[in-house]
Amino acid sequence: MLTALIMAGGSGERFWPLSTSTKPKQLLCLFSNKTMIRETVDRILPIISVDRIFIATNILQVEEIRKELPDIPEENIIIEPTFKDTAAAIGYSTLIIEEKFKVFDKKIEVVVLASDHLIKDEENFRKIILKGAEEASKNSTIVTLGIKPDKPETGYGYIEVDNEKELVLEKIYKVRRFREKPNREIAEQYINSGKYLWNSGMFIFTTTTIFKNFEVLMPEHMNILNEIRREISSEKKGKQLSNSIKKYFDKFEKISIDFGVMEYSKNIKVIPVKIGWNDIGSFNALSEVFDSNIEENIILGTQVLEYDSTNNIVIGDDCLISLLGIKNLIVVKNEKNILICHKDRAQDIKKIVSKYNILKNEKK
Template identity: 75%
Template sequence: MLVGLIMAGGSGERFWPLSTPEKPKQLLSLFSNKSMIRETVDRILPIIESDKIFIATNILQVEEIKKELPDIPEENIVIEPAFKDTAAAIGYTTLIIEEKFKNLNEKIEVVVLASDHLIKNDSKFRDVILKGAKEARENSTIVTLGIKPDKPETGYGYIEVNNNEVLCLNEIYKVRRFREKPNRETAEEYVASGKYLWNSGMFIFTTSTIFKNFEVLMPEHMDIFKKIRIEISKDKSGIELSNSVKKYFDEFEKISIDFGIMEYSKNIKVIPVSIGWNDIGSFAALPEIFEPDDSENIIRDTKTIIHEASNNIVVCNDSIVSLLGVKNLIIVKNGDNILICHKDSAQDIKKIVHKYNQLKKER
């Protein structure tokens, strides 16, 4: 049985001021008339029924997610009591999944997805998910999706494949190792070798396989999961369950599942894919999605007056923005908050967000 686990607890700080803690990137309609999390759910509904889709989030976002996803059962919206990164979040939600379907007496394959990624080829994506689920079920592997790189990207981690031949799309390969985000020169070497894929952060496993990996590689997490399982068995959900397990969540080391399991597990497989994927990590990614004007400006939901201005990104709802003699800027307005920064600083917007939050506390 295939189950979806959509990770929706992020704050999307690099998309401030559009993205806020209460309504982060995944709840925004950036690329269509649907929010990104709605797009994510709709993408998998043809192969996973709505009662088998789970959303892992936090207390700040839960009400907006309920409004956005009325077809998802309320008990499937899992509230993390504290942010302890993806190892705790995925393990916790997988426990809840096991409890809900414990009487079906069949293997449960879980596909873990981000709530804020763009995928253009939905049909091909679903085919790969089904293939990965079959591999995970039959061979007790953890399967990840590796994106075939089309440029030497330094903003992604990479997956090195244990294979001496040219990698074929949609085939299954043994993972040799995971690599951290490289510098430009190393990224060029990776792409030229043909043996490396971008790490998409999407993976598939059976519940029994992931907990066996926790038992061996993260025994401290597994000990906490055993205590949490007792609370889950008491038929609690939502905020009631979140409150009852908070004391256990406080015991978790804050660590991602990538560092805790994926980099050390001995049975990881990867499927190279080309599905029109983009993680939309910052405003700087918008030129990869939208058609620019004649001066390479990306203008969204904004009336503009432009003279000798090029390579800018402007998102200022219900505003008129005049650009004169400027280039390579990001200009974003949401309510009373306005961001102006150079494109090269797009990855550092979170530094402004932290200062903004400090300023709000002082008022």
């Protein structure tokens, strides 16, 4: 039985001021008249029905997500009581999935997806998901999708493949190791070697396999999950369940699934893919999706007067923005908030958000 777990608890700090605490990136309509999380759900509906799609989020965003996804059963929207990163979120959510379906099927496959990624080749994406699920079920492996790189990107982690020849798209390979985000020089070495893929952050496993990995690699996490399992077996759900398991969640180490499991597990497979993927990690990613105008500026949602200004990204909420003699800037206006930054500093937007507690102040 194939299920989907869509991770939707992020705050989207790099997309402030468009992204807010209650309406983060996954709830924005960036590329169509649909929000990114709606696009994510619709992308997998041809192979996974709504009763088998789960959303992991937090208390701040749960109401907006329910409004956006009314077709998803209420009990399938999982509320994390506190943010403890993806190892805790995936472990807890997998418990809920297993509890719901274990009486129907002993072998439950879970595909973990981000709620805010762009995938253009959706049909091929679904075909690869089914292939990965078959591998995960048959051989008790954790399968990840590796993006065939087309440039020495320094903003992504990399997957080194245990293979001496050129990688073939959609073939299954054993993972040698995961690599952290490299500098430019190392990224170029990765590309030239032909043995590295971008880490997409998409995983496929059976519930049995992921819990075995937790037992071996993160035993303290597994002990806490076993405590939580007793609470899940009750009739509690939604906010009531979230409140009841908070005392256990507080005991989790804050660590990602990558650091806790993926980097150390001995049975990880990867499928190289080319599916028009983009994680839309910062405003600069919009340059890879939208065409620029004759002045080489990208203009979204607003009217712009341009004079001697090139290579800018400008986003507004139905206002008039004038550019005079500026280059390589990001200009974003959302209601009362305005951001102006150099494109080279787009990854650092979260620093100003963090320094001034912008998202936390929004909650008050």
